[in-house]
Amino acid sequence: MSLVGAPASELLSLMEKGETTAVEVMQAHLDQINQTDDKVDAYLHVDAETALKKAADVDARRKAGESIGPLGGLPIAIKDVLCTKGVPTTCSSRMLENFVPPYDATVMQKLTAADGIMIGKVNMDEFAMGSSTENSAFKKTKNPWNIEHSPGGSSGGSAAAVAAMTAPLSLGSDTGGSIRQPAHFCGVVGMKPTYGRVSRYGLVAFASSLDQVGPFANDVQGAALLLEAIAGHDQLDSTSVPKEVPSYTASLDEPLKGLKIGIVKEHYVEGINEEVEQTVRDAYKVYESLGAELVDISLPNSKYCVAAYYIIAPAEASSNLARYDGVHYGHRAENFDSMIEMYSRSRGEGFGTEVKRRIMLGTYTLSAGYIDAYYLKALRVRRLIRNDFDEAFKKVDVIASPTSPNTAFKIGGLINDPLAMYLEDIYTISANLAGLPGISIPAGISKAGLPIGLQLLAAPFEEEKLLRAARMFEKETGWTSKRPTLN
Amino acid sequence: MSLSQEDVKKVASLSRLALSEKELAQMQEHLGQILDYFEILQEVDTENVEPMAHAIELHNVFREDEIRESLPREEALANAPKTDGKYFLVPEILRQDK
Incomplete structure (x- = not known):
């Protein structure tokens, strides 16, 4: 069987049985990068030598009978927004083109401690601002299902890397849907944890009250495995929550009895693609056939999410991005007459259009x-949105909806209409405003051959429930085993 | 809500962003559209609703005040656009002759 495209659990089991090695697994994925990435353009930085050396180290320890971490030598692609010691971290921005962090993000330390191996850094919308990965200063990543289409964003590289079978797992970040929407576009599993579940230390800040790091995987088990490895309190992030991390993988295969699924009446209004709506309605039937109860609920303030978000996120961004002043690190302009001019020219040259737009909006x-x-x-509307969810989760366990109103749009399709691009985030944004965990899982493929995802949301810290509900659907439908044909 | 060219220039200056004339014109158009869209929030009655800055509200987060190793100077300066090996160098701010 092929090592690329196999789920994490299968690769781990083959390695444990001695049927393959971490080096073979790594080499197969590096070969896949060589064969596909000139078309997909997901990777910004690959250091094959270091990755293979780390894999060899895991193999040697495994052979010596030493205990191996739960990620057991698996290749993992990392969104270029996470600080990696000694390895360039650009945020897909000219501003950080030459930035090499002197430290590792906490999630990278955890990943290494669990014996996960970084296979490469992947592309994104500049500073995670965007929904198409077209806002990268370096390249446009393509959707592996159809390279004329966008992989979504901002974690488009992370989603495309998994879809193109160059890594079974990857890490992304989600501020308004930046993990879930690309997962939907690329037909992979993508999960945003509860705010505070995963440390943000070393995650380059966009909007600090909304940002969360989360996993991508080619099946639900992989997402559970990777989340388990990165979750937990961190002294270096005062917003991380001191709450124990349950074993998401241990309970994953237990179906939820008496599962109540919320269907939001405000979700089905104008603007939603018919095939997307039908796919989600079919998913409801699947859950019903598994014994779940469908419950109609209302989130009366959901139509205000996009407006509230595009005030709050740029406001936080304008403050966070003030640090790029051309003094301590990052781009500095060559010609200027004064300190102020040095700031504004460095920033004017270093930032792309969307980043400038959001800084301006926030300012x-x-x-x-x-x-x-x-x-x-x-911020007041944000509280009302959260209150709506608190009420809803008194009646239901999870809320099921589309991840995004459309399938992957064409590259270039929305780039000159920022407001239309923002409205694509309508189903994902509320989870960030309310701090909720959310997951997008493959639920169908459109007639044009583009993946369609199903989004599930749960109450804060109910990741276990979310993953089990997702697993029930995956087991019943098998949509997560579909892979694109890459020619 | 429309933004005047002056408004846009002022915001660019507050943002410390040097923008070209073309960029300013495009900002004026796009920011205007986006601000118009924000008007939808005026429908919402938020009387007596407290602003929510964080969805998971933690209060008084303390840790032990311990001495830890800090970043060595060399590493801290490694990414500096301009340095003399001891400091981050910036253009002259105060002039002696004025």
């Missing part, structure tokens, strides 16, 4: 005379 809504009408108003 405006936070400025004197507007902060009440925009920023504080949005």
Whole structure:
């Protein structure tokens, strides 16, 4: 059988049985990068030598009978927003083109401790701002199912890497849907944990009250495995929550009895693609056939999510990105007459259009005379959105919906219409505003051959429930085993 | 809500972003559209609703005040655009002759 495209659990079991080695697994995925990435363009940085050396080390320890971490030598692609010691971390921005972090993000330390091996750093929308990965300063990643289409974003490289079978697992970050939407576009599993479940230390900040690191995988088990490895409290992130991490993999295969699935009436209005809607409605039937109860619920403030988000996220971004001043690290302009001019020229040259737009938007809504009408108003609406979910989760275990209103759009299709691009995030954004965990799992393929995902949301810290519900669907339908044909 | 060219220039200056004329014009159009869209929030009654800055609200997070190793100077300066090996160098801010 082929090592590429195999789920993490299968690769681990083959390695444990001695039927393959971590080096063979790594080499097979590096070969797959060589064969596919000139078309897919997911990777920004690959260090084959180091990856193979680490794999050989895992093999040697396994052979010597030493205990091996749960990620057992698996290749993992890393979104270029996570600081990796000694390895370039660009955030797909000219601003950080030459930045080499002097330290590892906490999730990278955890990954290494669990014997996961970074196969490469992958492309993204610049500073994670965007829904198509077209905002990268370096290259446009393509959707492995059809290279004329976008892989989604901002974690488009992470999703495309798994879909193109160059890694069974990858890490992304999700501020408004940046893991779940590309997972939907690329036909893979992508999960955003509860805010505070995973440390943000070493995750380059976009919007600090919304950002979370999370896993991509080619099946639900892989997502559970990787989440288990990276989750947990971190002294270096004061917003990480001191709460024990359950074993997500241990309970994964137990179906949920009496599962109540919420269907949000506000979700099915204008603007949703017919095939996407039908796929999600079919998924409801699958759950019903598994004994779940479908419950109609209402999230009355959901139509305000996009507006609240696009005030809050850029406001936080404008403040976070003030650090790029051309002094300590990052791009510095060559010609300037004063300190202020050095700042503005360095920033004007180093940032791309969407990043500038969001900094401007955030600066405006936070400025004197507007902060009440925009920023504080949005924060009040945010509380109402959270209250809606608190009410809903008294009645249901999970909420099932589309991940995004459309299948993968064409590259170039929305790039000149920022508002239309923002509205693509309508189903994903509320989970970030409310801090909830969410997952997108493959649930169908459109007539045009593009994947369609199903999004499940749960109450804070109910990742276990979410993963078990996702696993039930996967087991019944088998959609996660579909792979694109890469020619 | 429309933004004037002056508004856009002021925001660019507050943002410390040097923008070309073309960029300013495009910003003016796009920011105007986006701000218009934000008007939808005015429908929502938020009287007596507290702003929510974080969805998972933790309070008074403390840790032990321990001495830890810090980044060696060399590593801290390794990414600096301009350095003399001891400091981050910036353009002159105060002039003696003025």
